[in-house]
Amino acid sequence: MELIRQLFTDYTLQMVAMGSATLGIVSGGLGTYAVLRGQSLLGDAISHAALPGIAVAFLLTGSKAPLVLMAGAAAAGWLATLLIMSVTETTRIKYDSMLGLMLSVFFGVGLVLLTFIQHRSGAGQAGLDTFLFGQAAALVERDVVTMAVLGGGALVLMALFWKELKVLSFDPEFGRTMGMHMRAVDILLTTLLVVAIVIGLQTVGVVLMSAMIIAPAAAGRQWTDGLGKMVALSAAFGAAAGVSGALISSTTAGLPTGPTIVLCMGVIVIVSIFFAPNRGLVWARVRARRSAGRFHREAVLMDLHELGMQHGDPFHPHEAGALEVMSVRKGSAVKILERLREAGFVRQLDATRWALTSSGVEKARALKEKRT
Amino acid sequence: MNGRRTAIEVRDLTVAYRDTPVLWDLDVTVPSGVLMAIVGPNGAGKTTFIKALLNLIRPAAGRIRFFDAPYEERRQDVAYVPQRGSVDWDFPTSVLDVVMMGLYGRLGWIRRPGRKQREQARNALEKVGMESFANRQISQLSGGQQQRVFLARALVQDAEIYLMDEPFQGVDATTERAIIELLRELRARDKTLLVVHHDLQTVTEYFDHVMLLNVRRIASGPVEEVYTEENLRLTYGGRIAFLRGETGPTVQPASS
Numbered sequence: 001m002e003l004i005r006q007l008f009t010d011y012t013l014q015m016v017a018m019g020s021a022t023l024g025i026v027s028g029g030l031g032t033y034a035v036l037r038g039q040s041l042l043g044d045a046i047s048h049a050a051l052p053g054i055a056v057a058f059l060l061t062g063s064k065a066p067l068v069l070m071a072g073a074a075a076a077g078w079l080a081t082l083l084i085m086s087v088t089e090t091t092r093i094k095y096d097s098m099l100g101l102m103l104s105v106f107f108g109v110g111l112v113l114l115t116f117i118q119h120r121s122g123a124g125q126a127g128l129d130t131f132l133f134g135q136a137a138a139l140v141e142r143d144v145v146t147m148a149v150l151g152g153g154a155l156v157l158m159a160l161f162w163k164e165l166k167v168l169s170f171d172p173e174f175g176r177t178m179g180m181h182m183r184a185v186d187i188l189l190t191t192l193l194v195v196a197i198v199i200g201l202q203t204v205g206v207v208l209m210s211a212m213i214i215a216p217a218a219a220g221r222q223w224t225d226g227l228g229k230m231v232a233l234s235a236a237f238g239a240a241a242g243v244s245g246a247l248i249s250s251t252t253a254g255l256p257t258g259p260t261i262v263l264c265m266g267v268i269v270i271v272s273i274f275f276a277p278n279r280g281l282v283w284a285r286v287r288a289r290r291s292a293g294r295f296h297r298e299a300v301l302m303d304l305h306e307l308g309m310q311h312g313d314p315f316h317p318h319e320a321g322a323l324e325v326m327s328v329r330k331g332s333a334v335k336i337l338e339r340l341r342e343a344g345f346v347r348q349l350d351a352t353r354w355a356l357t358s359s360g361v362e363k364a365r366a367l368k369e370k371r372t
Numbered sequence: 373m374n375g376r377r378t379a380i381e382v383r384d385l386t387v388a389y390r391d392t393p394v395l396w397d398l399d400v401t402v403p404s405g406v407l408m409a410i411v412g413p414n415g416a417g418k419t420t421f422i423k424a425l426l427n428l429i430r431p432a433a434g435r436i437r438f439f440d441a442p443y444e445e446r447r448q449d450v451a452y453v454p455q456r457g458s459v460d461w462d463f464p465t466s467v468l469d470v471v472m473m474g475l476y477g478r479l480g481w482i483r484r485p486g487r488k489q490r491e492q493a494r495n496a497l498e499k500v501g502m503e504s505f506a507n508r509q510i511s512q513l514s515g516g517q518q519q520r521v522f523l524a525r526a527l528v529q530d531a532e533i534y535l536m537d538e539p540f541q542g543v544d545a546t547t548e549r550a551i552i553e554l555l556r557e558l559r560a561r562d563k564t565l566l567v568v569h570h571d572l573q574t575v576t577e578y579f580d581h582v583m584l585l586n587v588r589r590i591a592s593g594p595v596e597e598v599y600t601e602e603n604l605r606l607t608y609g610g611r612i613a614f615l616r617g618e619t620g621p622t623v624q625p626a627s628s
Contacts, residue, residue: 036463163476163484171459171473177426177452178477178529225509227464 003247012137016250019139019147020242020261023200026151027209028216028238030158030196032231033189035217036169041096042081042190043213045103047197047206049080051110054131054201055117064127066146066202073198080106081190107206133256134205136246147199154195157188158231165189166227203246205258212238215265222276237272241265293339296328298367300336301345304356305364314364317355377439379404379533379564380425385434387417387424394420398434398589404532405562407555408581408592409569413608416586418568419455422535425566426452438533448478451531455538456518461510467521468493468506474528496524501550516547523554534558536567552578575599 006013034043050073057072058064080102088095114128130138158165164185167175172182193213200209220234245261274282303326308316323333337354340346345360356364378401385398395417402408410418423429425436427443438446451474471493472485479485497503500520505513513521519539526534539555540548555565555578569575575582575595582599583592584607591598591606 036460038460160482163473163479164481166465166469167473167476170463170465170470171454173423173428173458174452174454174473174525175476176428177447177450178474179447180477221464225464225511226466227469230464 003251007247012139013247013250015139015141015144016136016246017243019144020136020203020246020257021239022144022147022151023196023203024212024216024238024240024242025235026147026154026238027196027200027212028220028234028236029155029231030189030192031213031215031238032217032220032227032234033158033165033169034193034213035221036227040214041099041210042084043193043197044210045080045084045099045106046077046194047201047209048103048110049106050074050077050198050201051131051206052076052106052113053079053110054128055110055113058117058128059113066143069131070146070150070198070201073201074194076106077194077197078191081194110206130205131201132205132207134201134203134208134258134261136203136257137250139203143202150195151199154192158192161185161188203242203257204261205256208258208262211262211265212242215262215269216241219265219269219272222272222279225278237265237268241268296332296336297340297343299326300328300333301340301356301360301364302367304346304354305361305368308356314361315355315358317349317353319352320354321352323354376403376405378402378437379406379439380566381435381437381440382425383435385421385424385436386432387420387429387434388432393432393587395424395431396588398585400583400589400592402564402566402581402592404439404564405559406581407559407565407567407579408583409567409575409579409595410583410585411569411572411575411607412585412590416607418585419537421585422452422537422566422568425535426450446533448529449532451526451529451534453522453526453534453536453539456515456522456541461513461518463510465510466506467497467502467508467510467513470510470521471496471524471528474525477529492528493524496527497521499527500524500554516543519543519551520547523551531563533564534566536565538568538570540569540571572604 003013007017008014031043034040053072053074053076054069055072056076057068060072061068084095084098084102087093088098093101117128127138164175164180165188167180168182168185168189172186175182175185197209197213200212204212216234216238217230219237220230223233224230241261241264245264246257248264249255249257249260272280274280277283300323303323304318305314307318307322308314320333320337323337324330328336337346337348340360341348345357345363346354347357348354380400380402382398382400385395385400386393387395398421410421412418420429424431424434425443436443438450443450468490472489474496475485475489475492479489494503494506497506500523502517502520502524505517505521510518510521519541523536523539526536539551543551555567558565559580567579569579576599579595581593582595584590584598584603586607591603
C-alpha cells in the first residue's frame with residue numbers, strides 16, 4: 001500500500017515504473033515472434049553481445065548518455081547476429097553452436113573491457129557494471145524518454161508490417177514464392193528485436209534480458225490461439241513483471257533488478273502453464289478425468305444392457321461384481337453405478353444387484369447405435 | 373496434346389548440395405493443361421525439383437521457363453502447395469487467416485487484407501469443403517484438413533500453374549478422393565498441375581502425365597507412353613515388385 005502511494009508521489013519510483021513498463025511491453029510484444037520462430041535464444045545472444053558494445057561506446061565517447069550506450073549495444077548485438085547468420089549459412093557449424101559461441105565470446109570481451117574501464121584512473125566512470133544485472137533505481141527521465149521513443153517506434157513498425165511478420169514466422173518459403181522479400185522482413189524483425197533488447201539492458205541487465213523476450217510470449221501462448229491476442233497478452237505480462245520486479249528491487253537496497261523482474265516473470269509463466277484454460281495442465285487433467293469418468297459410465301451402461309440381452313431382457317438385474325470383470329477397474333463398479341443412479345439410468349434392487357431403468361435402456365441403445 | 377502451349381520448360385537443370393548432385397542435367401517439358409505426377413524413390417530429388425522451379429533453391433546450372441518467361445516474371449501464375457509438415461501447425465492463427473496468406477503477395481507491402489480478401493478466402497475454403505472450419509484454430513485440424521487448407525491457400529492465388537509437394541501424404545481415402553476431384557476440376561479449367569506423388573498404384577488412375585525421377589529424369593510424358601515396367605525399373609532399381617492386373621501393369625514398391 002505504501003508502495004502504491006509512493007508511486008503517485010515519488011519521482012524516482014514513477015520513472016522506474018514507466019521505464020520497466022515500457023521495456024516489458026516492447027520485449028513481450030516482439031518476443032512473441034522470436035518464440036514463434038523458434039529463435040528464443042537469439043535474444044540471449046544479442047543481449048550478451050551488447051555488453052562490449054556498451055563498453056566501446058563509452059570508451060570512444062566518454063559519455064554515459066542512454067542513446068550513446070544503446071547505440072553501442074545495438075551495433076554489437078547486430079554484429080553478433082550477422083555473424084551467427086552468415087557463419088551458419090556458409091559453414092557446417094550448427095545454429096545453436098554458433099549462438100553459444102557468439103554469446104560467450106562477445107560477453108567475454110565485454111567483461112574484459114568493463115574491468116579495463118573500472119581500473120582506469122578518474123572518477124565518474126563507474127556504473128557501467130550495472131548493465132550486468134540491471135539497476136532500475138538509476139533510471140532517470142531521459143532514459144525513460146529514450147526507451148519510450150525507440151520502443152514505441154519498434155512497435156509501430158511491428159504493427160505496420162504485421163502481415164509480413166506473420167508470414168515470416170509461419171511459412172517464409174511460401175512468402176518467397178509470392179514474391180515477398182522474406183530476407184528484408186527477417187532483417188527488419190531482427191532489428192526490432194535488437195531494439196527491444198537494448199532498451200531493456202539498463203533495467204534488466206545483459207545476463208537476464210533474454211528472459212524478457214522469451215517468458216512473456218511463452219506465458220501468453222498458453223492463454224490464446226490468436227497472434228494479435230498473443231502479442232497483446234505477452235506485452236501485458238512483460239509490463240506486469242517489469243513493473244513489479246523493478247519496484248520491488250528499487251525499494252530494497254542492493255537488490256539487482258534483473259533477477260527480481262525475472263522472478264516475477266517466472267511466477268506468471270508457472271501460473272500460465274498450470275492454470276490457463278485449454279492449454280493449462282490443471283484443466284487438461286480435469287478434462288481427462290471428466291472424459292474418463294464419462295467413458296466408464298457409458299461402458300457400464302452398455303455392459304449392463306449387453307448382459308441383460310443375454311437373458312433376453314434388457315431390464316434383467318446383475319451383480320455389481322459381474323460388471324467389474326467386463327470394462328472397469330476392480331472396486332469401482334459400485335461408485336460408477338451410483339453415479340448412473342443419480343442420472344436415473346439404473347436402480348438398485350438389493351445390496352448387490354442392479355438393473356437398468358427404461359431411460360437407461362434407451363441411453364444404452366443410443367450409445368450402441370452411435371458406436372456401430 | 374498437340375497445339376498446346378508449353379507451361380513449363382526445364383533445360384539442363386542441375387542442383388547440387390555441396391559436392392553431391394541432387395538433380396542432374398534435367399530436361400522436362402510440361403504442356404499446359406495437364407495433371408502430371410512426379411514419381412521417384414526417396415531422395416530422388418522430387419522436392420528439390422519443385423523448389424528449384426520456385427527459385428527457393430538456387431540451381432548450379434540450367435534454364436527454367438514458365439510460359440516462355442523466367443519465373444520472376446511469371447510468379448503470379450505459379451502457386452505452391454508445400455509439404456504439410458513444413459510448417460508449425462501449433463502457430464496461433466485461424467484457418468481463414470492461413471488461406472488469406474495466399475493473397476498477401478498481391479497486396480504488397482504493409483497493406484492489410486480486408487473484406488474482399490476474406491470473401492475470396494471463404495470461397496476457396498468452400499471449394500475444398502472446409503468452409504465450416506474458417507474460424508477454427510489450425511492446431512485442431514487433422515492431417516487431411518491441414519492439407520485442404522494448404523490447397524485452399526493455393527486456390528486463392530488463382531494461378532495458371534500449381535506445384536504441389538505430396539498433397540496426398542497422410543490423408544484418408546475420402547480426402548484423397550476430394551483432392552483428386554479438385555485437381556481434375558483445375559485441369560478442366562486448363563490449369564497445369566505438377567504433383568509429387570508416392571502411390572505408384574494410383575498414377576494411371578489419377579494422372580494423365582508423369583515424370584519419373586531419380587536424380588536424373590528417367591522419362592516424362594503421357595502416362596500411357598512412359599509409365600512402363602522398364603522405366604519404373606530404371607527409376608527404382610531392383611526395389612520394386614510388379615503385379616499384372618487387368619488394367620495393365622500395376623506396381624508397388626517391394627517391401628525392403
